[in-house]
Amino acid sequence: MKPLTQRHYRHIVLLLMTLAFAPNLPSQSSAASQILTLQVQELNSMLVAGPKVRFQFEREPTDEQRATASSTFIWTSNADSRKMAVSCQEASPAGKLRISIREDLSTIGIVKAEIELVDPTPLDLIRAAEKSAGSCTVEFSVTLKRSMDREKKMMAVLYTITSG
Amino acid sequence: MKTLSSIAIVLAVNLSAARAQFSSADHSVTVQVTPITVLQVSSGSVNLNIAGGNAVAGEDAMSIVDQSTSLLWGSNSSAKKISISSNLVAPVFTLKAVALNPTQGLAAPEATLASTPADFLINIGRSTGSCVIQYTGIALASQGTGTDAHTITLTIQTQ
Numbered sequence: 001m002k003p004l005t006q007r008h009y010r011h012i013v014l015l016l017m018t019l020a021f022a023p024n025l026p027s028q029s030s031a032a033s034q035i036l037t038l039q040v041q042e043l044n045s046m047l048v049a050g051p052k053v054r055f056q057f058e059r060e061p062t063d064e065q066r067a068t069a070s071s072t073f074i075w076t077s078n079a080d081s082r083k084m085a086v087s088c089q090e091a092s093p094a095g096k097l098r099i100s101i102r103e104d105l106s107t108i109g110i111v112k113a114e115i116e117l118v119d120p121t122p123l124d125l126i127r128a129a130e131k132s133a134g135s136c137t138v139e140f141s142v143t144l145k146r147s148m149d150r151e152k153k154m155m156a157v158l159y160t161i162t163s164g
Numbered sequence: 165m166k167t168l169s170s171i172a173i174v175l176a177v178n179l180s181a182a183r184a185q186f187s188s189a190d191h192s193v194t195v196q197v198t199p200i201t202v203l204q205v206s207s208g209s210v211n212l213n214i215a216g217g218n219a220v221a222g223e224d225a226m227s228i229v230d231q232s233t234s235l236l237w238g239s240n241s242s243a244k245k246i247s248i249s250s251n252l253v254a255p256v257f258t259l260k261a262v263a264l265n266p267t268q269g270l271a272a273p274e275a276t277l278a279s280t281p282a283d284f285l286i287n288i289g290r291s292t293g294s295c296v297i298q299y300t301g302i303a304l305a306s307q308g309t310g311t312d313a314h315t316i317t318l319t320i321q322t323q
Contacts (some may be wrong), residue, residue: 030321034233035209036250036314038257038301039306043226045219074222076303133224134304 023118044082044161045077052152053140065145072104081111083164084126088117089156095144097155099125102137122160176236178193188287191294199241205297206234211300222230224306231264235318238292245323246288247270247281251315268293274300277316286323 049072073085084101100114109129116122140157210233217225219289237246246269248261261284262274276282287294 004221031317031319032201032203032205032207032235033318034207035318036212036259036316037209037215038259038312038314039254040210040214040226040257040301040309040311041216041309043214043216043219045216045221047221050253054204066199074221075224076223076305078219078226080308084223131306131308133222135222150261153198 019163024083042079043076044079045074045082046073046159046161048073048138048159060134064143064145066141068139068141070137072135072141073101073138074135075161077129077161078131079163080131081163082129082161083128085122085126085160085162086117086123086161087120087122089120089158095156096144097157098143099157100139101125102139105134106157108132108134117157124157124164127164165312166268189277197240197323200238200242201244201319202238203246203320204236205318206236207232207305210299211297214301214303219305224304225302226305227302228318230301231296233297234294235263235297236286236292236294237320239288239292239320241322242289243323244288244320245283246318247321248275248277248284248316248318249279249281250277251279252312253279255309255312255314256303256307257312260300260302260310261316262298263299264296264298265291266295271295276313281317284318288320 026038046112053069053071073084090098097117098114099117101111105111105126108126110127112123112127113126115123210230212228212230213252214226214228218228220226235246246263250259260274261277263271263285266285266288268291269285272283272286275284
C-alpha cells in the first residue's frame with residue numbers, strides 16, 4: 001500500500017468534519033409565508049325599490065292636474081366624483097315629468113333641486129358625489145293638461161352612475 | 165475519489181481486525197431527538213379581487229372569501245400553537261383569516277391580520293395535521309380602490 005500523501009490527509013479531514021457537523025445542520029423551518037394580494041376595483045351598484053310608479057288622475061280633470069309618487073333609490077360607489085343622471089325613455093313623454101330628491105344629500109354631492117324630463121337626454125340629479133353607500137327617496141310628479149289624451153301610458157326612467 | 169474509497173476500505177479492514185481479538189464487545193449508543201417543527205402552505209401566493217359582483221347596492225362593506233390555501237404542519241413538542249401575521253403595518257383594507265376543518269388542534273376565532281401575530285390554531289401538541297386557511301378581504305365604499313400586498317407568515321410557537 002502506498003503511503004498517504006498530503007492530499008489524502010486533506011480528504012480524511014474533510015470527511016471527518018462532515019460527520020462531525022452533520023447533527024448540527026439546520027432543521028426544517030417552523031414558519032411558512034405566503035404572498036397575498038387584495039385588490040379592490042372601482043365598482044358602482046344601484047337599484048330602485050319599487051320599479052313601477054303609478055299616477056292616477058281624476059276622471060273629469062280640471063285644466064291641469066298634478067299627481068305625485070315616490071320610489072327609493074339605493075346605491076354603493078367606491079369612486080370619487082361620480083354623478084347620477086336620470087333620463088326618460090320616451091321621445092315625447094305625455095305631460096311634464098319632474099324628479100327631485102327628498103333628503104338632504106349635500107354631504108354626499110351637489111344635488112339639483114328638481115329636473116324635468118322632456119326627452120331621452122340624461123340630466124344630472126347628483127354631481128361630484130363622494131365615495132359612499134346609501135339610499136334616498138326620489139319623488140316624481142306628473143302634470144297633465146286637460147287637452148291631453150287620457151290613456152294608460154308606461155314610461156321607463158333610467159338611472160345611471162358615471163364619472164363627473 | 166478512488167483514493168478516498170481506498171482509505172475507507174483500509175479503515176474498515178482495520179476495525180474488523182481489531183474486533184476479531186474479542187468474542188464480544190459493547191458500546192453506548194445515544195439516540196437524540198431534537199425539537200422538530202415544520203410548516204408548509206400549499207401555494208406561495210394568492211389573489212383576492214373585489215370587483216363589481218361583490219357589491220350590494222346600499223351596503224358600505226364589500227367582501228370576498230378565498231379557501232384555496234391549505235396548511236400542513238408537524239411538531240414533536242407539546243404545548244404548541246400556530247400564529248399568523250402580516251407584514252403590513254397600515255393596510256388600506258381589512259383582511260381576516262380563520263382555520264377551517266383542522267385535523268389536529270382547535271381553530272382560534274377569526275383574526276384580523278396585523279403586524280402583531282394572532283392565534284390561528286391552538287393545542288396542536290405533538291402532531292402532524294392540516295387545515296384550510298380561509299381568507300376574507302373586506303373593503304368599504306368610503307375606502308375607494310387600491311391594492312394591499314401582504315406577506316402572510318404562519319409560525320409554530322410555544323403556547
